[in-house]
Amino acid sequence: MTEAQKPVNELSSRRIVGFACNQGFVFFLFYMGLNRPLDLGAFSFERADLAFVLLFMVVGFGVPRALPHKARETVLARPFMFVYAAIMAIASLLPTLFPDAPQALVVAEGALIGIPNSLLLTGWGRSFGRVSTRTSVPEVFTGSLLGAFLCVVFSFVTTSEMLIAIRLLPIISALYIYASDPGDRAPLAANESVREQAGNLTLKILSGTLLFGMAAGLMETFGTDPGTAASPHYQLSMVLFGAFLIGSISLLTSDGFGKGAALNKTYRLAVFLMLFGTLMVPLAESGAVPLPGDAVVLAGYLGLEAVLISLFLVMASIEGIDAFASFSVGFTALFAGELAGVLVANGIDAAWDTGTTPYVVVVIAGTLVLLSYVFLFGERDFSDLSEIVTDRDEFDLVCTHISNQAKLSKREAEILPYALHGRTSERIATELGISKSTVDTHLRRIYGKTGVHSRQELIDLGEKIGKKLS
Template structure:
């Protein structure tokens, strides 16, 4: 039985609530709780739990970039969504019970177990969210990412504010809501729900990547890796700093919520309204759109944290908390950019999420390890100052030389071209009364994809593709692929 598309308002609500809970769970696993709470024993020992989660996620995302493992992992992701991600929640509560009942279990064994139990499903859920959000228009999905992230941070803030040790474990139940939202939004296809071993079809791609799109996506990934390194260095500083972790995290989450509110103001009073542009400039005198302004604001917040590290320490507030709030802002912008990468390169949001997050978390791991080495240097060397300087220079380099505001302006042009091509495809499909599958094949045919490649995209035979193409030619009143391409180009010129 085919699933009808959920109404736009219902889709937006489910996406915000579900993605917000997924973000809150991600923040919980990265920043709240530790199996080694107590006196400082050295950098690698203190941050082993975070490193284990990051490594598990980075490896999973790296595997997602290969076609064979990606198909199997997406089947596992859909299985997880089918059961509302309940196995993940139960496994984490089981680890908490083991720690409570057997306090002598080595903390490193628990940290490694948590890294595998939480890191792999987290990566799978993020890829599913990439697929769901990638199916919505960019102008709708980008504000949903910001609103959902603000909701997740607000949940973490209120939990952190509760003066009860270990209360954060209640957030381990959040994957249940994330899984419910994924099922409500159709992340699990009817075929995969009935037969989880069957490969899920790849979503149709809107366009083959242009040279400019490939170059911009490469710069986004490079900047992502460097931002990850800067954040890893800050994590190393946080592990060695003498301040209350919970007090600092409450500042981080509060500042991040305020950042999201400020970023959403760039979209106007109703960011999810029809006609609101999320990427393109709103007026002729603007160089970048709302997402570009959000990027600038996040870098400013992160840079302000670097400057304020020595100043805020004197009043009992950690500048690291401000830096991490800026990083969470950049993280939210990057999620939006990964969605756009999937659109403009024609490779889909799942692959762009895998590529982007693997670079981000690999960079964060490298930054943490480098920070651990710096912190362990002997003598009177000021490790904290060195880490702040390294992280600040890395973030500044990424902003000024890797993915700059000029690149953001160029990205707006590429997105406009992609949107125009998509609109042209929709006009042709509507006028010719193409079927759903024919409408999915049309963009690939217009970009010159071979029948063999189209068959690989949809896991169907070449003969089936040839049949669909003949029907498309007949309904559009053309006889060859070149005539179909000419028709598409005429539609784009008219738009």
């Protein structure tokens, strides 16, 4: 049985392990190294290493969207994932191989890691997009949990062999993308009202994502000084992040995506962790509490990132688009916001001229999180999204059930959702880029295989199956 034919609630160990390797490498790169500055005269630009990786990741996510279809498919072809992974692995060794190199090397390193990493993440978007969100979302959380675990293990075992193993993680990640079944699940068509509603929610999600990323960038710059550990308490952050993920996975496997269910709860918890962490920062600095606030903020941000990745997949499913596009746009907003946060924090640091980043950065970060949650993407929006997702998942199940029972071909299964939505042959032909006569031929075959005689009878069959499955 191929992965595409597995039950939608059966998780893929290949995707989980492969995504864990990708996440483990990113966590190592962003949080387990040093705060490498770039000296600009008398001013040291903090987290220059992170800033340039983020900058080139934003550029990299824009590449597939800017290319024509044929060129895009070539760039995102699975064999090329090995090339991107190898470049990332080699580039991560540059500081070790050239310890006395000019600081400007951080720019080249950022380009050689950022662009390939964005393309590898886009590849993961496609891999997750081939299955139902009821399968892919738990896989994202489970893979992130395993990635955090790898980070904690690597932090305690610092042998040269282990450091080499960390840098091989992108190659292992690419291997699992290559080894995964390409599947035959095309994006399901969405009706116009759902597309319009989903479009409005997407704008809110992206706006919120931008502000969440900015808050994280501010805190990542605040919590460290040039030449010191990038995240002094990253082990604690990973432990808290892991605890968050374990609870989230439990919710996802029990509650699903119904109104007010798992993803909404994990979103609230991640936001709470970020806000709680910002409040803890001054208390921890004064010695009033032992728990470092910046560690809690990082754990909350990583949890929020897992939720946002899931939302990117959910929106792709709802809108009936290739998940690479949703991943690309979503991560662009997240990392552009994070980059903006690093830049703003450095600007405030330069203006204050005290040698340390002021607490106003923490205040701004907390305010951004609160604004995003209250005014951009809050409870009401998540409730609306949950209802759409529930309906979408039910429609997905109906299409899968009919396709499997009637043994529809790949093209017939692609046309089926459009027919169930009542689209005309002309409209289906336009959206799929094929001729009307081809659509009519496939529709006749679908009618024959499902035992119906008209479009309306097919729609009635879909409704009947939907009631049985629910």
